[in-house]
Amino acid sequence: MLMLCSSWVDQMGNVHGRVEGANPNAEALLIGSHMDTVVDAGMFDGSLGIVSAISALKALKVNGKLEKLKRPVEVIAFCDEEGVRFQTTFLGSGAIAGILPATTLEISDKRDTMIKDVLKENSIDITEEKLLQLKYDPKSVWGYVEIHIEQGPVLEQKGFPLGVVKGIAGQTRLKVTVRGSQGHAGTVPMSMRQDPMAAAAELIVVMESLCKNPEEFLSYDDHCSDSSVKSLSSSLVCTVGEISTWPSASNVIPGQVTYTVDIRAIDDLGREAVIYDLSKRIYQICDKRSVSCNIEHKHDAGAVICDSELSSQLKSAAYSALKKMEGDIQDEVPTLMSGAGHDAMAMSHLTKVGMLFVRCRGGISHSPQEHVLDNDVWAAGLATLSFLENL
Ligand code: GLV
Ligand code: MN
Numbered sequence: 114m115l116m117l118c119s120s121w122v123d124q125m126g127n128v129h130g131r132v133e134g135a136n137p138n139a140e141a142l143l144i145g146s147h148m149d150t151v152v153d154a155g156m157f158d159g160s161l162g163i164v165s166a167i168s169a170l171k172a173l174k175v176n177g178k179l180e181k182l183k184r185p186v187e188v189i190a191f192c193d194e195e196g197v198r199f200q201t202t203f204l205g206s207g208a209i210a211g212i213l214p215a216t217t218l219e220i221s222d223k224r225d226t227m228i229k230d231v232l233k234e235n236s237i238d239i240t241e242e243k244l245l246q247l248k249y250d251p252k253s254v255w256g257y258v259e260i261h262i263e264q265g266p267v268l269e270q271k272g273f274p275l276g277v278v279k280g281i282a283g284q285t286r287l288k289v290t291v292r293g294s295q296g297h298a299g300t301v302p303m304s305m306r307q308d309p310m311a312a313a314a315e316l317i318v319v320m321e322s323l324c325k326n327p328e329e330f331l332s333y334d335d336h337c338s339d340s341s342v343k344s345l346s347s348s349l350v351c352t353v354g355e356i357s358t359w360p361s362a363s364n365v366i367p368g369q370v371t372y373t374v375d376i377r378a379i380d381d382l383g384r385e386a387v388i389y390d391l392s393k394r395i396y397q398i399c400d401k402r403s404v405s406c407n408i409e410h411k412h413d414a415g416a417v418i419c420d421s422e423l424s425s426q427l428k429s430a431a432y433s434a435l436k437k438m439e440g441d442i443q444d445e446v447p448t449l450m451s452g453a454g455h456d457a458m459a460m461s462h463l464t465k466v467g468m469l470f471v472r473c474r475g476g477i478s479h480s481p482q483e484h485v486l487d488n489d490v491w492a493a494g495l496a497t498l499s500f501l502e503n504l
C-alpha cells in the first residue's frame with residue numbers, strides 16, 4: 114500500500130505530514146493544531162484539529178483523490194501552544210511563523226530546565242541558528258487553516274455543530290511577584306505585618322472589578338478611546354489561574370506570593386489600557402501595604418482577524434458537511450469570535466488564516482469534562498474533507 118504522506122519531526126518537536134498533490138510547486142495549505150494540553154485537560158482541545166486533517170487526507174486517499182489535490186497540503190501537529198510549562202505560548206507554530214526570538218531556547222520552567230535542554234532530552238539538538246531556519250518561506254505557503262473545538266457556549270446555544278471564526282482575541286500573560294516580611298503566624302500583631310498573601314488577595318479582587326467594569330476604571334484619554342472602552346465591556350476577560358506562596362506553611366506569614374494574570378480582549382488598545390491601569394493599581398496597593406512587587410510580561414499576542422476568502426470557503430465546507438448529514442439546512446452557518454488563543458494567531462504572521470469551530474458540550478474546555486458529540490466530530494471531518502476537495 115502506498116504511504117499516505119511523507120512525515121518528519123522538526124527541531125522544535127512539531128510533527129509534519131505532507132502530500133504534494135497534483136502541483137508540488139504550488140503554494141501549500143498548512144492545516145493543523147496543537148498536540149499539547151493544559152494540566153487536567155480534556156481530549157479534544159488541539160487534537161481534534163489534527164485528527165480531522167489526517168482523517169480527511171485519509172478519506173481522499175481511499176477515494177483516489179489525494180494525488181488530484183490542487184496544491185500541497187501539510188498537516189502540522191504543533192508541539193506547545195498552551196504555554197503551561199514555560200509560560201510562553203506558540204512554541205511550535207511560532208517557530209514555523211518565524212516570530213520566536215532566538216533567546217526563546219533559554220526560557221526555563223519552574224525547575225530551571227531550559228527549552229533547549231528539554232529538546233535535547235528528547236534527542237533534538239536545537240541551536241539558535243536551527244530555530245531561525247524553521248521559519249517557512251511565506252512564498253511557499255498559501256494559507257493556514259485550523260479546526261478546533263469552540264471552548265465556549267455560542268454554538269450550543271445556536272444549535273449548530275460548526276461555526277466560522279471571524280477573529281481571535283489578543284492576550285497578555287503577566288507574572289506578579291509580591292514580597293513582604295516573612296514571620297511567625299502567632300507572634301506578629303496584625304498592625305505590624307507586611308503580608309504578601311493579603312496584598313495578593315486585594316490585588317486579585319481589584320483586577321476582577323476592573324475587568325468586570327472597565328468603563329468605570331478607564332479614562333477616555335490617550336490610552337483608551339471611547340470605542341475601545343465600549344468593545345472591552347463585551348470581550349474583556351481576566352484570570353488568575355496559578356498562585357504560589359513561599360514558604361507555604363500554615364503557621365508562617367508568607368515571605369513571597371507569585372501569581373499569573375491572563376488578560377484577553379478583542380481590542381488591542383483597550384487591552385493595553387487595562388494592563389496600564391492594572392499595573393498602576395498594583396503598585397499603589399503594594400505601596401499602601403508596604404510590600405514590594407514586580408510585574409513581568411510573559412506573553413503578548415495581538416488580536417487576529419481571519420481571512421475573508423478562507424472564511425467563506427470554510428463556511429461553504431461546513432454547509433456542505435451539514436447538508437450531507439442533515440439534508441436541507443435552513444439557517445446560515447454562524448460566525449463567531451474566539452476568546453481562546455490558537456496557533457492561527459502565530460501563523461497569521463506568516464500567511465492568511467481561517468478557522469472552523471466545533472460545538473462542545475456546555476462550552477466547557479480546559480477540563481476533563483470537555484466533550485464533543487460523535488456526530489459533531491463527524492461534521493468536523495466532513496467539513497475538512499469538503500474544504501480540501503474544493504481548494
Ligand atoms: C489556549 O488554549 C488558550 O487560549 O489559553
Ligand atoms: Mn487550550
Ligand code: MN
Binds near residue numbers: 147158194455
Ligand atoms: Mn487549543
